[in-house]
Amino acid sequence: MKAIILAAGYATRLYPLTKNKAKPLLELSGKPILDHIMEKLERVSVIDQVFIVTNEKFAKSFSEWSQLYQGNKIATVINDHTTSNDNRLGAIADIQYVIKxxxxxxxxxxxxxxxxxxxxxKDFVDFYQDMKSDCITVHELNDFNELQKTGVVEVDRNFLVTSFEEKPEKPKSNLAGPPFYIYQSETLPLIAQYLDQGNNPDAPGHFIPWLIGHKAVYAYKFEGLRYDIGTIESYRKAQKLF
Known part of the structure; x- marks a missing residue:
């Protein structure tokens, strides 16, 4: 299994903090956000390589980070060669860019x-291997305003995904779907098909409602907290928590 970390955004909502620094390289508890993610990936034995997809503006910074990284996984930086928020590919297009x-x-x-x-x-991977199908993650979120800012998921009693809506005005459940996914190798051509049909290339969650129309997708429900570093306020909150 390969891992792809999406890091090609320009994080304009975090200016001036991210004017000259990529959001995943902002520090929390004395080390970059990216290091915290890599520590989680290090524990998954089936993942043999990690690709970090970024842009022209921050590629050098990520390359410098990778040269200093001390973990056991191979971390390869991929430059999508976009230069601004206006010409960015979007997360789904970035996934396809790395695959290709x-x-x-x-x-x-x-x-x-x-x-x-x-x-x-590792628990997410174990669930995926049990289900033998594409999988997403969900967790309970009971803040209505926060649900409006994330993907919202409906599942049946077997945790088969029956609907997924990105940033809905009227959330249909209290299950939030954060951007952690596992796709089977046979699903990869469907990403290209999705994009070729002119669908939204941006937020990664937009792919899920299209995908569940083509094959089964299951939701792994996790406990514990999830921090989305989207604004200066959320970054400051995460700093305090850590």
């Missing part, structure tokens, strides 16, 4: 480079 450029044919785990979480990724 690296000729990936294995299963992939996709994670956002600005989300921190309590749960063990």
């Amino acid at each position: 450029k690296q000729k990936i044919e294995e299963d992939i785990m996709v994670l956002a480079g600005d989300n921190l979480f309590d749960f063990n990724l």
